[in-house]
Amino acid sequence: MRGTLDALRQSLPQLIRVAAEKVQSQFVWRVDGSVYQYTHFKTLREMLGGPIIKPPDVAKPMSELWATSSVHLNDTNEFDRGREVVEAVLSELPDDKITSRMRLAVRDADALEVYCTSFSGVDDDLSQWRGYGGDGSGVCLEFDLGRLIAGLDGVGYWLIYGKPGNEATQRAVAKELVRYIHASIQTALPSPTVPGAVFNEVREQLREIWPALFLAFKHLDFSAEQEFRFVYSAAVGGRRTPAFRPDPLVPFVALRMRPSGPLPIKGIRLGPAVGSSANIRSLELALRELKLSHVTVSRSDIPYLPR
Amino acid sequence: MRMRQWQKPFWTPLRPLEDCGTRYNPSMRAQVVQAIHDAFHPSKVDDENLKEVDGRVFGSAKVIESPVFDGLDDARRQRLFWEHLIKSLGSESTNVGPVILEPTSRG
Numbered sequence: 001m002r003g004t005l006d007a008l009r010q011s012l013p014q015l016i017r018v019a020a021e022k023v024q025s026q027f028v029w030r031v032d033g034s035v036y037q038y039t040h041f042k043t044l045r046e047m048l049g050g051p052i053i054k055p056p057d058v059a060k061p062m063s064e065l066w067a068t069s070s071v072h073l074n075d076t077n078e079f080d081r082g083r084e085v086v087e088a089v090l091s092e093l094p095d096d097k098i099t100s101r102m103r104l105a106v107r108d109a110d111a112l113e114v115y116c117t118s119f120s121g122v123d124d125d126l127s128q129w130r131g132y133g134g135d136g137s138g139v140c141l142e143f144d145l146g147r148l149i150a151g152l153d154g155v156g157y158w159l160i161y162g163k164p165g166n167e168a169t170q171r172a173v174a175k176e177l178v179r180y181i182h183a184s185i186q187t188a189l190p191s192p193t194v195p196g197a198v199f200n201e202v203r204e205q206l207r208e209i210w211p212a213l214f215l216a217f218k219h220l221d222f223s224a225e226q227e228f229r230f231v232y233s234a235a236v237g238g239r240r241t242p243a244f245r246p247d248p249l250v251p252f253v254a255l256r257m258r259p260s261g262p263l264p265i266k267g268i269r270l271g272p273a274v275g276s277s278a279n280i281r282s283l284e285l286a287l288r289e290l291k292l293s294h295v296t297v298s299r300s301d302i303p304y305l306p307r
Numbered sequence: 308m309r310m311r312q313w314q315k316p317f318w319t320p321l322r323p324l325e326d327c328g329t330r331y332n333p334s335m336r337a338q339v340v341q342a343i344h345d346a347f348h349p350s351k352v353d354d355e356n357l358k359e360v361d362g363r364v365f366g367s368a369k370v371i372e373s374p375v376f377d378g379l380d381d382a383r384r385q386r387l388f389w390e391h392l393i394k395s396l397g398s399e400s401t402n403v404g405p406v407i408l409e410p411t412s413r414g
Contacts, residue, residue, distance in 0.1 A: 003407040007405035184405050188365070
């Protein structure tokens with residue numbers, strides 16, 4: 001049973017993809033090209049070595065991404081939105097012991113130690129600069145999606161958007177997924193009689209699996225972001241001791257590439273408010289000294305000046 | 308003269324499977340094994356414990372002598388396997404799995 005559920009949780013992103021494509025034939029699940037992460041300039045400096053960057057002393061620049069506890073996401077209802085969708089479609093499954101454990105595990109699931117790092121499918125976008133890129137004074141990191149999916153810790157997927165009153169897609173995708181999970185458990189159950197302890201284990205394991213699934217669903221009002229997300233939890237890759245960053249105390253874990261190496265960053269775009277030629281040339285120099293000269297530097301094309 | 312059922316040659320199919328109103332795909336198990344081959348290029352796949360019941364393929368497979376497989380953790384193995392599975396089966400992939408991918412030591 002444990003092996004089956006382990007394999008199940010590791011297959012989650014692909015299952016979400018298949019379910020999404022099945023439900024919406026026009027759904028394009030991109031697995032190559034670029035995704036973008038808008039962030040503050042100080043985050044870029046941290047990735048390059050710290051507040052003061054001294055190239056010879058920097059051991060592994062740009063080799064990790066910080067994934068934040070999902071209780072600190074900007075959509076405050078995010079985890080609950082996914083929980084609601086999954087809970088609703090569970091009522092459409094056969095009323096048996098497996099479904100009952102699935103339902104109990106939904107209630108048990110907790111978001112605290114489930115970590116997320118998010119990307120957008122949209123390059124150089126004003127609302128992204130305003131929302132995440134320091135109001136135009138930050139940077140936009142361009143990642144190679146194919147290499148990210150193949151190498152980064154955790155599970156990565158595109159989000160499925162919806163909201164109460166407009167949730168047909170979310171529900172259809174969730175229904176496919178819970179049906180699959182139900183069928184998977186059914187095939188793995190020992191026969192002819194199933195000891196109660198096995199059902200307890202099912203509940204325990206599902207408690208860990210659900211959060212990664214809940215986080216695939218987001219409120220429709222965020223759909224312009226075209227978010228691709230990596231999720232990490234003990235269930236997905238083993239427990240890691242979290243670190244804590246300020247604002248005021250946010251748990252996070254560092255995600256890395258396997259085999260180890262720098263993140264697949266192709267380019268850095270400076271925000272509209274910091275895209276001066278002096279900044280571009282200084283960043284190019286820093287990247288060259290850090291042996292990251294393959295990373296291109298550009299500036300935003302948006303004529304935006306924060307006031 | 309009309310043949311009785313028992314007189315028919317044993318290999319005569321009574322009804323083609325596709326007429327049975329089921330989505331059963333007789334080659335699905337083979338496609339799962341092929342996806343393992345395509346993903347990891349092993350010298351052999353031991354599929355003895357890979358079952359196919361009611362059109363659903365599940366169980367475990369041993370991936371024998373594959374440097375690609377040995378170099379990945381469990382999550383990345385599943386990722387690569389599914390990538391190839393989706394290429395060949397598309398939306399029918401939800402009739403597969405979960406499939407436990409087991410390593411084997413070379414002794």
